[in-house]
Amino acid sequence: MLQSIALMLLLGMALGWLCKKVKLPGLVGMIATGMILGPYGLGWLDSSILDISSQLRRIALIIILLRAGLSLNLEDLKKAGRPAILMCFVPACFEVTGMIILAPILLGVSRLDAAIMGAVVGAVSPAVIVPRMIKLTEEGWGTKKSIPQLILAGASVDDVFVIVLFSAFTGVALGTGASAASFIKIPFSVIFGAASGFLVGYLLAVYFEKIHIRDTAKVMILLSISFLLVTAEDRFGEVIPFSGLLAVMGMGIALKRKRAVVAVRLSSKFNKLWVMAEIMLFVLVGATVDLHYAASAGIAAVVLILGVLIFRMAGVWCCMLGTNLNKKERIFCMFAYMPKATVQAAIGGMPLAMGLSCGNIVLTVAVLSILITAPLGAFLIDGTYKKLLMK
Template structure:
């Protein structure tokens, strides 16, 4: 069935693909289709009487932002505009989507209640978790209306629920929360692996590792040293915290850079996509090092075994990822009509068994490495079979998974913070350590970027973009505290774990909004704008920025632009 035949019954369908003859009519004999301009106001299309200059009023702008209109106008039943006038009410498409999600959620709750009983009823723990996740999603949506990252709203909803007594997580549900965070971690790492372009990484074999690893190491060491001397954390706890704090958040960076990319800022040198690629490597490093340190801290094996545990975790994780990625090339067969869902399940299942299985055998650092390696190797072979890096349907599925798990992850992380139990001294010293690490990282990034074909303004922008923390901190911040509780460690270690968690949450609250604002405001001032911005066409749902956009920065060139 052709694309046109699928939509021929929709009077609002916008078709840009017809070939016209010299007379201006479509060559296939079809009648002309009206093309709606995104800059044309909706009330002009619908010819609704509205007062003059209404579009300049603050409430009209706010209502349009809330609507978040999509490309093609939605079909609407008769009388919809009279019952739900523009722009105060959502489109029928948005209303129908929300209603369908509500009905699906209601059905799921009914099934769970029939199976589990009271825990799914109001005042039950499972019911509270479900309400928390829904409220976190809504809080994220409200925060996104301000152009700040939605995850800030999700985190604040979790903190609010915990401190007003709307959610209680205890007993067996602590284990449920831990598993949910590990599933979210698998999704994060898999997305990072699927977004890496092997050909571009080979071409940028010096620039990407240098910008990804050196500033990460600098911030990790600075945080470890300062928390050791200012907060009395043992060295191993300091480096555990440093490995988490040094991670950059793709959840913040990608959305902000994608807006700049659409307007053409930095595209001549592929700066937005270079930053995104480095942040993926940065996150993988953080998770791997954290896993190794965590395994050493919470194992009862001999010193010799602890020493060799790090290299064994690295070798085992990478080895598993390569083998699973090669297997995903042949299983399922590439012409199988169910190849997409089967590959999604293969990659998701492989990531879960890598993370959960490695922890069960005492090699927690191997799992995250195996997860991201399997995604990268799979993506490499699938691209050889014809799937483009930026149009990989498996990556699309993991984007959807992340839409589901993002409010779960950040909402649950917020519930770990009890404001009345926070130590003001810990908070103030923690903020000082975070600021010191960020400032020194920014300075070191500018120096490390020498030779990367970037001018001074571009180096400053790159260094500022890597200050945002969120995703890895939310996924790994509570892990040490969970381990201390499960293993019944001394109260002193519980105090260390709580400090780690508090600083991770502070890093999200402080750096995510500031980082998003700095990227948005400094981009147009520090980056050059191309004359023709990138225009996304076709079926692509988001056109994820790809390393393929990096065309001018090349390792084979010498010299540095000024």
């Protein structure tokens, strides 16, 4: 395992640096590293690290969401208002609808299989979006109109909504049905997750105020509690709807609100942790990519992904109606809500594991969506924010 970690970090850094030199996002090189070293490439990654790949990716996601929470101003988030709520589900609904319309025509699948496929590819990637929105916030791009905060909030809840849709559609395919309760769980999951995170964050702020400990110890406490919150969702999610990742972000926001000075120092610590976590995350995402599946789908699958992206962008545009954002700022929001990676890597293979007939094609489209949208979305965000947003 140690050799695998060394190869991942060294080659990931090298290829990430090369991509930046040719004006491409560094994550492209990291994903390429995973494809080269992974089981579908040279096979140089130890099976033990692949067995815990999903857990390592989750740890990286927790780090970036903690960092986001510690950088996010709640007052700025309130300014976003209605569009932030709409961004949580409207673009995903547009994309799933686009998939149900286009996939049967382009790939010859059933409407139900298309719905499952839409739920898999319908989620945005916090791992791609969050660090970029934090950078914009820190540099002051678009913050007057709360654009980075709007995208941060939507991306955090969007995944919860899409995963519930995925569970409902696969339930129908397996014959267990989709109950109304599964959809009712969505708002409760968001409310309970956010409330739990805020409560824990305020309690930690009081504790840090009364008990003097080093910032490194505070980072360890925050990480440990975050792991417990995410684990609680896995263990009790069926009984009590609860979004662990949203709770993690809420904890950071509450700490920022109550103890801003401490939050700034802790955010700096998590920035350093993210340097390694980012490499691990995207290399492991790349390791899940099976190019054989990607090639087997052909041009039709690529056209399908680009087609449903248009539906998604139309959904984002609808969310912006009635706001004070100008045309350029709305176009930036459409670009920023494009990247996919982590959710697709996590659930793309589940229909195949469930024995569903659409399993192979769903996995193929999930893989292609990562390869197309993660680099494209990151490139568009990095290349356009100075032209489309006001500082």
